[in-house]
Amino acid sequence: MLETILLYLKVMFVGGTICMLGQILVIRTKITTARILVLFLMIGAVLGGVGIYGYLVQWAGAGATVPITGFGNALARGAINGAKTDGLFGAIAGGLIATSAGVSMAIAVAYLIALCTSSRTKKH
Amino acid sequence: MAKKIGVQTYKLDNPVYIVGRSSIVGDKEAKGPLSKYFLKSTTDDTMGESTYEKSERSFMQKAISFCLKNSKLNNADIDILIGGDLLNQMVTTNYTAEKFGWPYIGVYSACSTMSESLAVAACLLDANVGKYIMCVTGSHFASAERQFRGPLELASQRQTYSQWTVTAMGATILGKQGKGPKITHVCFGKVVNYGVKDIANMGAAMAPAAMETLVQFFLDTKTSPNDYDLIITGDLGKFGSDVLKDLLLQKGFKVGKNFSDCGHIIYDASQKTFQGGSGAGCSASVLNSYIVDKMEQKVFRKVIFMPTGALMSTTSNQQGDSIPCISHLILLEI
Amino acid sequence: MRLEKVDSVQERNKLYLDYIEAKSPKSSWAKSLFHAFLVGGGICVFGQTVSDVLKACFPLLDVNIISSWVNVIIISITIILTGFGVFDRIGRYAGAGTVIPITGFANAIGSSALEFKKEGLVFGLGAKLFYVAGPVIVNGVTFSIIVGLIYSLIGLF
Numbered sequence: 321m322l323e324t325i326l327l328y329l330k331v332m333f334v335g336g337t338i339c340m341l342g343q344i345l346v347i348r349t350k351i352t353t354a355r356i357l358v359l360f361l362m363i364g365a366v367l368g369g370v371g372i373y374g375y376l377v378q379w380a381g382a383g384a385t386v387p388i389t390g391f392g393n394a395l396a397r398g399a400i401n402g403a404k405t406d407g408l409f410g411a412i413a414g415g416l417i418a419t420s421a422g423v424s425m426a427i428a429v430a431y432l433i434a435l436c437t438s439s440r441t442k443k444h
Numbered sequence: 445m446a447k448k449i450g451v452q453t454y455k456l457d458n459p460v461y462i463v464g465r466s467s468i469v470g471d472k473e474a475k476g477p478l479s480k481y482f483l484k485s486t487t488d489d490t491m492g493e494s495t496y497e498k499s500e501r502s503f504m505q506k507a508i509s510f511c512l513k514n515s516k517l518n519n520a521d522i523d524i525l526i527g528g529d530l531l532n533q534m535v536t537t538n539y540t541a542e543k544f545g546w547p548y549i550g551v552y553s554a555c556s557t558m559s560e561s562l563a564v565a566a567c568l569l570d571a572n573v574g575k576y577i578m579c580v581t582g583s584h585f586a587s588a589e590r591q592f593r594g595p596l597e598l599a600s601q602r603q604t605y606s607q608w609t610v611t612a613m614g615a616t617i618l619g620k621q622g623k624g625p626k627i628t629h630v631c632f633g634k635v636v637n638y639g640v641k642d643i644a645n646m647g648a649a650m651a652p653a654a655m656e657t658l659v660q661f662f663l664d665t666k667t668s669p670n671d672y673d674l675i676i677t678g679d680l681g682k683f684g685s686d687v688l689k690d691l692l693l694q695k696g697f698k699v700g701k702n703f704s705d706c707g708h709i710i711y712d713a714s715q716k717t718f719q720g721g722s723g724a725g726c727s728a729s730v731l732n733s734y735i736v737d738k739m740e741q742k743v744f745r746k747v748i749f750m751p752t753g754a755l756m757s758t759t760s761n762q763q764g765d766s767i768p769c770i771s772h773l774i775l776l777e778i
Numbered sequence: 779m780r781l782e783k784v785d786s787v788q789e790r791n792k793l794y795l796d797y798i799e800a801k802s803p804k805s806s807w808a809k810s811l812f813h814a815f816l817v818g819g820g821i822c823v824f825g826q827t828v829s830d831v832l833k834a835c836f837p838l839l840d841v842n843i844i845s846s847w848v849n850v851i852i853i854s855i856t857i858i859l860t861g862f863g864v865f866d867r868i869g870r871y872a873g874a875g876t877v878i879p880i881t882g883f884a885n886a887i888g889s890s891a892l893e894f895k896k897e898g899l900v901f902g903l904g905a906k907l908f909y910v911a912g913p914v915i916v917n918g919v920t921f922s923i924i925v926g927l928i929y930s931l932i933g934l935f
Contacts (some may be wrong), residue, residue: 328823328826331819331825332819332820332822333819334822335821335825335879336815336816336818336819336875337815338818339814339815339817339818339819339872339874339875339877339878339879340814340818341874342814342873342877343810343815343873343874343875345874346601346877347804347810350603350642352600353594353600353877353882353886353910356878356882357877357883357886357911357913357914358917361917362917362918362921365925369925381826381829382822382845383822383826385825385848386821386825386879386880387822387878387879388880388882389878391849391880391883391914392918392921395921396921396922398922399923399926400926400929403926403927403929403933408927408930410926411923411926411927412923414926415923415925418842419846421849422846422853422880422883425853426853426857426888426911427887429853429858430857430907431891431903433861433891434888434895436861437861437862437863438895438896439596439893440597441496441586441611442585442589442866444472594893594909594910595889595893595909596866596892596893597861597865597885597888597892597893598869598890598910599865599866599867599872599882600870600877601810601873602870604803604805605802638791638794639795640798645802648802683801687798694781766791
């Protein structure tokens with residue numbers, strides 16, 4: 321029980337801190353949404369590529385996999401694992417295979433939602 | 445014919461009168477402090493149309509119709525339509541001009557379009573081109589947002605120095621005869637660029653343009669801020685207004701209580717717009733409601749109306765160019 | 779700032795920009811960082827909960843598949859909330875707290891879909907679905923292939 325609580329605290333801490341770093345960046349540099357996504361993705365991918373991010377995932381679970389850095393890590397790890405098992409073909413296809421569920425679902429759900437509703441003007 | 449005085453200012457031989465006007469605003473603006481001055485407001489910002497671009501057109505057409513009704517003129521009395529808007533290629537005004545069928549001059553200077561239209565119209569009328577000229581401009585929050593920023597439902601925080609594009613239209617009919625407020629001087633602005641690149645910080649980008657036009661106008665007419673009851677800019681917002689006051693002070697002109705900004709007064713602080721309103725409709729609707737109302741009541745007798753416009757495009761901005769700005773000035777008297 | 783004393787435009791602009799930088803109203807640091815931490819951390823905790831529930835129900839599932847499922851679920855919820863016009867309000871409160879988690883990616887796609895469908899299903903929704911989120915896929919995929927190739931090359935020796 322204590323272990324579970326500790327894990328959840330770690331998840332909150334790591335996830336929250338990554339977001340807080342992002343917020344510091346937003347305030348300091350007025351960075352746009354698209355840029356911030358790319359920047360954090362690349363940080364995750366680099367850390368994943370050299371194998372550091374995996375420790376964070378082991379330690380904090382969803383606290384490390386849910387932020388976009390986790391997405392970058394999954395891309396890099398996917399390519400590396402693909403290279404291990406399928407050689408050159410795996411190196412090329414592995415990244416997208418590892419992340420394909422999220423991307424595919426995002427496309428499909430967005431398409432369907434867009435068929436049902438529209439954007440609306442904002443009051444505040 | 446208008447006579448040039450000084451470097452940029454023209455004095456009209458025969459003043460040109462405001463013979464009709466209308467302002468129509470969206471829901472958020474109607475809940476602001478200027479609510480009671482606006483002619484019409486709507487709670488449905490879509491105007492029942494399927495896209496926000498069409499809603500904007502519908503807003504503009506309503507503004508023109510109300511303006512005609514208000515002035516008791518007929519369609520056939522209008523000689524020329526002068527106007528513009530913020531959307532690419534000024535589609536809103538183009539389709540509106542198609543609908544009304546008047547000869548049409550499209551002008552663009554972003555949020556300064558109202559004063560540019562009025563200044564051009566005044567000079568034309570003074571030179572005996574036409575008898576009545578309709579000037580119209582405006583903006584719509586949703587269509588501007590999707591063209592200049594991004595999807596409406598994108599969850600991003602706005603910067604504390606940003607402004608809110610107003611949903612509003614203003615239309616004015618200028619004529620050679622009339623009573624009430626009249627345009628006596630116009631001052632066409634120059635493009636001014638002080639190197640600001642952040643499109644969220646419009647106030648800072650546009651304040652120098654306002655300063656340069658205003659200072660030149662004071663020099664040309666040999667007047668000072670105290671000679672006017674109201675000096676009102678378009679959408680510098682609260683922050684931009686403070687910057688403009690600083691800039692003017694450096695040039696030796698001190699503006700006090702007689703200075704105001706349409707964007708700053710159109711919303712109150714509780715409406716969470718940070719620095720206030722922006723957009724072509726901001727100055728257009730406030731001019732055709734609050735300012736002219738107060739002039740007719742003789743609260744203000746001499747008013748400098750000088751909205752500012754930011755002339756960048758999304759492409760130039762993405763390519764890292766700084767924002768060129770302009771401010772056209774007209775002097776209204778009663 | 780004494781702008782009238784400078785001769786070149788560059789110098790004037792630099793002075794002006796410094797002045798603007800100093801004078802611009804600032805966001806409140808503590809509050810916005812706290813909001814980002816709270817919401818961002820909260821989304822991750824939600825993810826962990828989903829992950830634990832999945833693990834309890836399907837003990838045989840691979841760890842990577844579970845974390846993919848978590849992302850799929852969070853992405854779907856985000857896009858649905860975006861469709862109802864609720865998500866941008868959460869985002870306005872949380873700032874980076876909703877941008878950095880996978881919710882930011884999902885909201886970017888969902889909001890583009892809703893916005894650009896008005897230009898049709900082909901040139902609007904179809905072409906501009908990745909208007910905001912595209913750079914993520916483009917950079918991420920390119921980088922992953924580079925990593926994979928480097929790894930293959932190292933493996934050769």
